[in-house]
Amino acid sequence: MKLSIVLSTxxxxxxxxxxKGDLETNLARIASLGYQGVELAIRDPRLVDLGRLDxxxxxxxxxxPAIGTGQAxxxxxxxxxxxxxxxxxxxxxxxxxxxxxxxxFGAVIIVGLIRGIVKPGVDxxxxxxxxxxxxxxxxxxxxxxxxRLALEPINRYETTLINNAAQGLDLIERVGADNxxxxxxxxxxxxxxxxxxxxxxxxxxxIFHFHVADxxxxxxxxxxxxxKSILGTLLETxxxxxxxxxxxxxxxxxxxxxxxxxxxxxxxx
Numbered sequence: 001m002k003l004s005i006v007l008s009t010x011x012x013x014x015x016x017x018x019x020k021g022d023l024e025t026n027l028a029r030i031a032s033l034g035y036q037g038v039e040l041a042i043r044d045p046r047l048v049d050l051g052r053l054d055x056x057x058x059x060x061x062x063x064x065p066a067i068g069t070g071q072a073x074x075x076x077x078x079x080x081x082x083x084x085x086x087x088x089x090x091x092x093x094x095x096x097x098x099x100x101x102x103x104x105f106g107a108v109i110i111v112g113l114i115r116g117i118v119k120p121g122v123d124x125x126x127x128x129x130x131x132x133x134x135x136x137x138x139x140x141x142x143x144x145x146x147x148r149l150a151l152e153p154i155n156r157y158e159t160t161l162i163n164n165a166a167q168g169l170d171l172i173e174r175v176g177a178d179n180x181x182x183x184x185x186x187x188x189x190x191x192x193x194x195x196x197x198x199x200x201x202x203x204x205x206x207i208f209h210f211h212v213a214d215x216x217x218x219x220x221x222x223x224x225x226x227x228k229s230i231l232g233t234l235l236e237t238x239x240x241x242x243x244x245x246x247x248x249x250x251x252x253x254x255x256x257x258x259x260x261x262x263x264x265x266x267x268x269x
Contacts, residue, residue: 001231001268004037004065005030005245005257009048024056026253031060033257034265038062039244043071044094045101054104064105065242066150066183066209067098070112079116080134081127081161091116092134095149096141103145108209108241110183111135111151118160127161132174139177150183150208155191164192165199172206185211185246186225196225197233204237212264213247219256220245221263228267 007026030038038057042048057064072078078091091114102109115134118127139149153168162168168182184200184207193199200207214223221227231243245260 001235001264002036002063002065002242003034003245003261003264004039004063004242005035005260006039006041006068008041008068008071009043009053023053027056027060027062029254030257031062033254034261035245035257036063037065037242037244039066039068039242039246040064040105040107041068041071042098042101043069043075045097048101050101050104057105064107066108066110066244067102067105068110068112069095069098069114070110073113073116079114081116081118081122081130083119083122088130088134092137095134095138099142099145099147102142102147107147108183109138109142109147109149110209111138111149112154112183113159115151115159115161124160128174131161132171135171135175135180136177139175139180143177143179146179148179148181148208149177150181152183152185152211153188153192154185155188157191163188165189165203169203169206181206181208183207183209183211185213186220186227186230187211187213187215187217187247190215190225196230200230200233201237207234207237207239207241209241210234210239210243211246212243212260213245217248218250219247219260219263220267221259227264231264231267 072094080091098109153164156163189196212220215225216223
């Protein structure tokens with residue numbers, strides 16, 4: 001099992017980015033704790049020195065399995081489903097701008113909250129149409145570089161669009177792109193899925209990336225989820241991708257990361 005953890009390349013409001021800012025210090029910590037990879041949360045690729053980032057990742061012998069994009073929503077309000085067509089276009093172009101970075105690292109592009117919510121004055125069907133059109137365009141733009149996009153079903157308290165695995169699978173059918181799949185996250189699944197393991201089995205080959213956080217969004221082992229069963233089921237599907245920690249930095253980032261990897265390693269033994 002290949003383990004990575006989330007690092008935001010800049011300070012951000014999003015609480016579950018376990019590490020934020022101070023790239024070299026945090027990459028050194030992540031590597032020293034035994035993680036093989038680092039999932040990079042990047043709001044805007046134009047704000048990142050790709051050469052320096054690549055140098056640091058290589059220095060600490062880390063891989064970059066995925067690029068998180070949700071800060072474009074949290075910090076700038078960009079989304080695929082905004083009533084303003086200029087904002088929808090900006091969100092699409094932002095995702096497309098991640099393709100060269102993802103291609104450089106061989107990473108999956110995550111579509112999280114940049115998908116948006118159903119805003120006042122917009123009905124669900126219209127929002128879904130906008131979402132499908134945006135994902136089709138972004139998937140098509142990513143295909144020549146061999147890049148995959150993974151949409152994350154997110155719980156009902158954070159968005160009104162695609163909350164569970166079944167809705168995610170329906171969306172895959174509508175988008176109709178072979179490089180578009182799902183990112184499953186145990187924190188959100190604990191809220192939305194009746195049986196996490198059954199949803200993992202149902203998604204099967206459509207799982208492109210996997211996030212772990214416990215029931216309280218702390219590191220795995222700090223809540224009540226059965227990660228031995230969850231991870232065992234994931235591997236039974238034939239999944240060969242990364243398991244990436246996206247949990248709040250409590251009691252602090254280093255302790256959370258250390259306890260998380262110790263627990264996950266025990267679960268997979």
